[in-house]
Amino acid sequence: MLDRVVHLLPPELKAVLERLPESSMEHLEEIRIREGRPLELGIRGQSRFAASDGTLRAGSDGAYKPTADICRKLLEKITNHSLYAMEEELKRGFITVAGGHRIGLAGRTILDGGNVRGIRDIGGFNIRIAREVVGSARNLLPKLLDKNRKTIHSTLILAPPQQGKTTIVRDIARSISYGHWGMFENAAGWSGRKVAIVDERSEIAACVRGIPTFDVGPRTDIMDACPKAEGMMMLLRSMSPEVVIVDEIGRPEDAEAIQEASHAGISVIATAHAYDLHDARGRPVLRQLLDDGTFTYVVELKRTAEGFMHRVVAADMKDKLPAAAREPTAAAKGEPERVAQTYSGFQRGDVP
Numbered sequence: 001m002l003d004r005v006v007h008l009l010p011p012e013l014k015a016v017l018e019r020l021p022e023s024s025m026e027h028l029e030e031i032r033i034r035e036g037r038p039l040e041l042g043i044r045g046q047s048r049f050a051a052s053d054g055t056l057r058a059g060s061d062g063a064y065k066p067t068a069d070i071c072r073k074l075l076e077k078i079t080n081h082s083l084y085a086m087e088e089e090l091k092r093g094f095i096t097v098a099g100g101h102r103i104g105l106a107g108r109t110i111l112d113g114g115n116v117r118g119i120r121d122i123g124g125f126n127i128r129i130a131r132e133v134v135g136s137a138r139n140l141l142p143k144l145l146d147k148n149r150k151t152i153h154s155t156l157i158l159a160p161p162q163q164g165k166t167t168i169v170r171d172i173a174r175s176i177s178y179g180h181w182g183m184f185e186n187a188a189g190w191s192g193r194k195v196a197i198v199d200e201r202s203e204i205a206a207c208v209r210g211i212p213t214f215d216v217g218p219r220t221d222i223m224d225a226c227p228k229a230e231g232m233m234m235l236l237r238s239m240s241p242e243v244v245i246v247d248e249i250g251r252p253e254d255a256e257a258i259q260e261a262s263h264a265g266i267s268v269i270a271t272a273h274a275y276d277l278h279d280a281r282g283r284p285v286l287r288q289l290l291d292d293g294t295f296t297y298v299v300e301l302k303r304t305a306e307g308f309m310h311r312v313v314a315a316d317m318k319d320k321l322p323a324a325a326r327e328p329t330a331a332a333k334g335e336p337e338r339v340a341q342t343y344s345g346f347q348r349g350d351v352p
Contacts, residue, residue, distance in 0.1 A: 001027065001131065008074070013033070020054050021056065027044045028043055028129060032124075033066050036123075045162070050063060087118060090118045093105055096201050096202040098208050100130035102128045102130070105119055107119045107123055130166075136164070151176070154262060154267050156286070156315065157299045158272055161273065164303065165301060177220045180192075193219065193242040196223070198226060204247055232246060243269065244261050250286070259289070270295075277298050277300065277313055277315075293316065
């Protein structure tokens with residue numbers, strides 16, 4: 001994984017990371033660089049600190065501490081030596097680089113009339129390494145299919161950050177664009193669908209000059225680096241999609257565009273930050289979409305020591321779901337999975 005972002009790193013930082021065990025670097029997910037503070041890594045969902053001698057530690061004592069000069073060099077690299085050219089990205093607090101890797105930034109904000117205009121004195125970086133996992137939606141996809149229309153139902157995918165949402169929707173896009181409908185045998189003769197992706201943060205398709213670097217399928221069109229609501233409406237008018245995919249919704253204008261697509265007979269696959277359906281209904285925009293029946297299913301993703309898990313719930317269950325049923329429960333051995341109108345237990349996903 002390190003080789004995907006090593007070109008972004010100053011030589012001093014690169015040297016430290018290249019001394020670390022290769023077995024750990026294969027599962028590297030995040031590099032957290034904070035000026036004058038210990039170098040933190042995210043490895044398989046676990047936090048570790050890197051020492052200059054190439055060892056990993058659970059505690060921060062003795063960890064390598066990047067200097068102000070190293071942080072300056074890193075900022076110059078990720079902005080191509082032009083902070084001005086990245087003004088819009090800095091306003092949002094992150095920069096997405098080629099390959100779909102998102103670099104979060106922390107520092108002192110610059111305000112203009114109470115609104116954030118940018119960030120200065122940047123001393124914190126979080127490099128999130130994007131990865132493509134072909135087949136990660138294979139077990140999930142059959143549970144979301146609309147067998148009458150021979151396509152996918154509109155679905156809301158929920159999880160806290162770094163639980164695999166983007167990886168899953170990327171593979172859903174690829175699968176239905178190719179016509180690979182997972183493990184549902186009766187869909188063997190279904191054709192692929194025209195897919196439109198609004199990739200506001202350039203993470204799903206990781207486009208470079210408009211060309212996706214991840215495989216999102218042969219029937220897929222991408223509106224890259226475009227606000228979600230505007231991108232959805234542009235694609236609806238221009239590309240006649242059958243399925244629209246969008247990541248991390250949450251604003252009123254997102255809901256309006258999703259409803260517009262839904263009323264046009266288009267399936268919408270969206271992700272949002274929430275622990276589960278109960279939490280999602282605490283967010284006004286998501287509650288509105290759920291109450292209006294925009295989504296047929298809600299998928300909850302969860303990360304465990306065994307890997308990524310999912311469970312599917314009918315979106316119309318609302319708050320009638322008893323508290324006990326919201327607890328993670330594994331289906332009994334041999335018991336059929338309950339999806340359509342019931343709350344299913346967490347099932348093992350295909351994301352390692």
